Amino acid sequence: xxxxxxxxxxxxxxxFGFDYKELKVLLVxxxxxxxxxxxxxxxxxxxxxxxxRKREELDHAASRVLQEFTGLKNIYLKQFDVFSNPxxxxxxxxxxxxxxxxxxxxxxxxxxxxxxxxxxxxxxxxENSLKTKAHWVNINNIxxxxxxxxxxxxxxxxALRNELRTKPVGFELLPKKFTxxxxxxxxxxxxxxxxxxxxxxxxxxxxxxxxxxEEKEQLVNHKPATLYYYDQKLYNKINExxxxxxx
Amino acid sequence: xxxxxxxxxxxxxxxFGFDYKELKVLLVxxxxxxxxxxxxxxxxxxxxxxxxRKREELDHAASRVLQEFTGLKNIYLKQFDVFSNPxxxxxxxxxxxxxxxxxxxxxxxxxxxxxxxxxxxxxxxxENSLKTKAHWVNINNIxxxxxxxxxxxxxxxxALRNELRTKPVGFELLPKKFTxxxxxxxxxxxxxxxxxxxxxxxxxxxxxxxxxxEEKEQLVNHKPATLYYYDQKLYNKINExxxxxxx
DNA sequence: CCAAAAGTGTTCCACTTACACCCATGA
DNA sequence: TCATGGGTGTAAGTGGAACACTTTTGG
Numbered sequence: 001x002x003x004x005x006x007x008x009x010x011x012x013x014x015x016f017g018f019d020y021k022e023l024k025v026l027l028v029x030x031x032x033x034x035x036x037x038x039x040x041x042x043x044x045x046x047x048x049x050x051x052x053r054k055r056e057e058l059d060h061a062a063s064r065v066l067q068e069f070t071g072l073k074n075i076y077l078k079q080f081d082v083f084s085n086p087x088x089x090x091x092x093x094x095x096x097x098x099x100x101x102x103x104x105x106x107x108x109x110x111x112x113x114x115x116x117x118x119x120x121x122x123x124x125x126x127e128n129s130l131k132t133k134a135h136w137v138n139i140n141n142i143x144x145x146x147x148x149x150x151x152x153x154x155x156x157x158x159a160l161r162n163e164l165r166t167k168p169v170g171f172e173l174l175p176k177k178f179t180x181x182x183x184x185x186x187x188x189x190x191x192x193x194x195x196x197x198x199x200x201x202x203x204x205x206x207x208x209x210x211x212x213x214e215e216k217e218q219l220v221n222h223k224p225a226t227l228y229y230y231d232q233k234l235y236n237k238i239n240e241x242x243x244x245x246x247x
Numbered sequence: 248x249x250x251x252x253x254x255x256x257x258x259x260x261x262x263f264g265f266d267y268k269e270l271k272v273l274l275v276x277x278x279x280x281x282x283x284x285x286x287x288x289x290x291x292x293x294x295x296x297x298x299x300r301k302r303e304e305l306d307h308a309a310s311r312v313l314q315e316f317t318g319l320k321n322i323y324l325k326q327f328d329v330f331s332n333p334x335x336x337x338x339x340x341x342x343x344x345x346x347x348x349x350x351x352x353x354x355x356x357x358x359x360x361x362x363x364x365x366x367x368x369x370x371x372x373x374e375n376s377l378k379t380k381a382h383w384v385n386i387n388n389i390x391x392x393x394x395x396x397x398x399x400x401x402x403x404x405x406a407l408r409n410e411l412r413t414k415p416v417g418f419e420l421l422p423k424k425f426t427x428x429x430x431x432x433x434x435x436x437x438x439x440x441x442x443x444x445x446x447x448x449x450x451x452x453x454x455x456x457x458x459x460x461e462e463k464e465q466l467v468n469h470k471p472a473t474l475y476y477y478d479q480k481l482y483n484k485i486n487e488x489x490x491x492x493x494x
Numbered sequence: 495c496c497a498a499a500a501g502t503g504t505t506c507c508a509c510t511t512a513c514a515c516c517c518a519t520g521a
Numbered sequence: 522t523c524a525t526g527g528g529t530g531t532a533a534g535t536g537g538a539a540c541a542c543t544t545t546t547g548g
Contacts, residue, residue: 006255006355008253008255008256009255009256009357052331054354054355055333055354055355056331056333057331057332057333058329058331058357059331079328079329081326082305082326082329082359084299084303084304084305084306084359085304086302086303086304107301107302108253108301108302110256110305112329112331179500180500180501181499181500196537196538196539196540197500197501198501198502198503198539198540198541199537199538199539201500201501201502202502202503202537203536203537217500219547220498220499220546220547221497221498221499221546221547221548222497222498222499222500222545222546222547223498223499223500223501223544223545223546223547224499224500224545224546224547225499225500225501226500226501426527427527427528428526428527443511443512443513444527444528445512445513445514445528445529445530446510446511446512448527448528448529449529449530450509450510464527466520467519467520467525467526468519468520468521468524468525468526469518469519469520469524469525469526469527470517470518470519470520470525470526470527470528471518471519471520471526471527472526472527472528473527473528
């Protein structure tokens with residue numbers, strides 16, 4: 001195993017999902033075992049990640065990790081920072097665990113961090129089929145993770161907010177057909193602000209690449225909302241080199 | 248020498264400077280020698296960069312390189328991308344040169360790219376004191392460089408433009424005392440657009456952290472312009488968590 | 495008919511844009 | 522006195538922000 005990995009560089013992915021109400025992050029369990037006693041010492045959480053393979057491109061490594069943990073291909077991935085503090089992995093037990101887990105002697109791992117945006121309805125079927133257990137954890141309820149993963153997550157959220165304000169990435173977190181209210185909730189939850197719903201609708205519906213369907217919401221006990229979809233190609237055509245509307 | 252470097256990770260710096268008229272980039276010469284004949288085979292240009300040292304943090308490596316090549320400390324540095332294509336260094340002669348130059352066997356170098364903004368009037372005194380020759384090259388006149396350095400430069404320029412539109416980084420390229428016209432030229436040259444000078448002045452002078460001095464321009468054969476300075480602390484105080492004016 | 499969320503218009507203000515001339519200085 | 526760039530004001534249009542009620546549906 002060790003021969004195929006580059007022991008100096010890893011990638012970590014902050015996988016965001018949105019369940020129409022809350023922003024969630026996919027975290028995976030790490031189990032630390034006492035080998036002699038064959039006994040579980042502790043279980044904690046981390047971001048999905050991996051050392052890169054030898055001669056592997058970073059984007060490839062990120063896609064690979066994402067597929068390993070969610071089963072999804074072709075999802076939105078953005079590299080947003082690099083973490084290189086030599087003390088980022090300092091705990092003796094962590095170094096030991098890495099050694100056992102990878103078969104590699106670790107000295108200083110630089111981690112390139114990505115965030116990705118997935119549609120929860122597509123991702124959830126895969127959640128149970130993992131060897132390593134993964135959980136969707138509410139962004140407001142993140143535990144202490146291993147290494148510097150809390151810091152990575154915090155910075156991912158800042159990067160996501162910045163991108164959400166200027167680029168049409170919110171649609172990556174919603175199913176293809178969505179309501180304006182769902183999109184508004186997404187903006188409100190991620191940015192942590194309240195938006196005036198009349199103004200939000202006006203602004204959104206002015207964008208020609210947000211296209212109403214004949215279809216309506218189903219199974220709600222109130223007036224069903226119109227469903228819309230986001231036409232990315234049209235967006236690209238209209239906005240060649242220009243700005244997204246900003247919130 | 249080889250023992251102190253990490254052979255997998257390098258940093259490259261795109262150092263921007265502005266001479267009141269043109270945007271320039273600091274490039275350094277690479278000389279390829281035929282060792283047997285002790286003869287210079289060719290000279291070409293590259294971005295200043297270096298392998299990182301073992302257990303060295305990336306920001307530290309970038310500052311180190313910058314100081315090596317410009318003599319400057321504490322200058323504006325921003326990490327903007329990572330280049331990891333395994334074919335980014337593919338030329339046999341380049342691999343050979345790297346080996347001779349670093350004493351290290353190179354397999355796959357991932358390069359973390361920074362751009363930095365320097366005040367030309369402060370940087371120029373150091374230009375001549377370098378062991379490796381460095382040149383300020385006009386952004387419109389960049390030759391073919393080695394490796395993927397042209398691609399790195401192109402992406403740095405895109406990143407700089409994005410940042411210039413939303414953050415007060417232009418001041419890093421000007422001396423402490425500057426005229427509004429100089430700042431406008433900077434925006435025009437970097438963004439590649441024309442700006443209305445009445446509107447530009449109005450917008451700028453509305454910002455309270457751009458402070459007029461009693462002093463005027465000297466030695467010009469026309470009405471001397473008022474000098475201003477940028478009060479970064481005041482900017483931070485005013486704009487806690489908010490937006491810079493956008494151009 | 496009640497509860498729940500969808501959907502809709504107008505006014506005010508701030509900001510952007512377009513546009514042309516006089517002023518202060520050094521040579 | 523001329524050449525050069527500095528410095529200034531106004532009007533029209535655009536976009537954002539604030540604000541409350543009616544409509545449609547399921548239960």
